[in-house]
Amino acid sequence: MEEEKILAIDYLATTPVTAKDKRLKARRDPWMSRVLRYTLEGWPTTVDNELLPYWRRHEELSVREVCVLWCDRVIIPRVERPAIIAELHFGHPGMTKMKAVARSYLWWPGMDKNLEGTVRACERCQQRVKAPPRALLHPQLLPKRLWSRIHVDYAGSFMGRMFLVTVDAFSKWLDVYATQSATTEVTSEKRKTSFAIHGIPERLVSDNGTCFTSSEFRTFCESQGIIHTKSTPYHPSSNRLAERAVQTFKDGSRKLETRSLNETLQTFC
Ligand SMILES: [Zn+2]
Structure with missing residues (x-):
């Protein structure tokens, strides 16, 4: 009951x-x-x-x-x-x-x-509905379990903040953190919070943003035993998933314009 x-x-x-x-x-x-x-x-x-x-x-x-x-x-x-x-x-x-x-x-x-x-x-x-249909990922690119490969990217700035957006490649679960800036320090700190909740992934995919390419972030990933893949336009493991997640979050946030930042995040995450 x-x-x-x-x-x-x-x-x-x-x-x-x-x-x-x-x-x-x-x-x-x-x-x-x-x-x-x-x-x-x-x-x-x-x-x-x-x-x-x-x-x-x-x-x-x-x-x-x-x-x-x-x-x-x-x-x-x-x-x-x-x-x-x-x-x-x-x-x-x-x-x-x-x-x-x-x-x-x-x-x-x-x-x-x-x-x-x-x-x-x-x-x-x-x-x-009018937006062009999303391309489907090839099934072979799907990981076999939850939270084993995550894609990260920053969205913003809007609503006066940057947003660290993470999407799990298996479940498409969105994890979004509002931050004041997109520095390596902030990125690592938010990642630690996220990993404490969801666990440590095997692989993290990002673009070549400075906060992801710094030696500090490399050290952070190595210390957690995470393989860090950086996407390039010619590399098959591109970060399309994160880019799409960022777009979803941005579109959704605009639709929720009357809501506060916290309410917006709660609706998505
Ligand atoms: Zn509607």
Whole structure:
């Protein structure tokens, strides 16, 4: 039961749904209160058209407190849907990501259509769709495990800061640190913090920025037992992954212009 509760709130920046809320809102949603009752007491052989999407799934429905679940997805009453859609849309993650998160945790009849409508009506999401498709990495270039090869680069300066952006080649996990400058000292310090959290990678890929080519940074990598690969335009192990991560971070940050620096970082990392 705990896991199911966590699933429902895991992604959300705020928690618009509590069990008490839901009890009140479920009562205000006549269809949902019938779904709740039928799930508890047994479904009739025929139902109104509005209930058909639930009826088709009735063997997979269950009740936890007042939440009706379809398998492990929480069914959201009509009145709560706008707030949930707004949360899913936060940061303009785009159609694919929004649907992926929603499909992992939530369901309601016509959910996909509602999400598609939101993205189509949003100018910023549309700009993202128009961007040229990203080139796929050759599968052989993918490392075999998490955090074994990381790509690093600096983004900025914007919002008055530089950002040390790290992406894990395996999971595409983004790790972003705001810094005052892009010196070797700062870079090594932030790397140490990152390694303390995620572990030490086997390989670190960077461009030829001074902070990465200095002898101090070389010593730092050697002391940690990390192979440092510097990309060149003609070298196959280029740092495209980090450049793309920087672009993703910059684009995303611009979309979050009303948020503070910390909130922006928390949204990404
Ligand atoms: Zn949008």
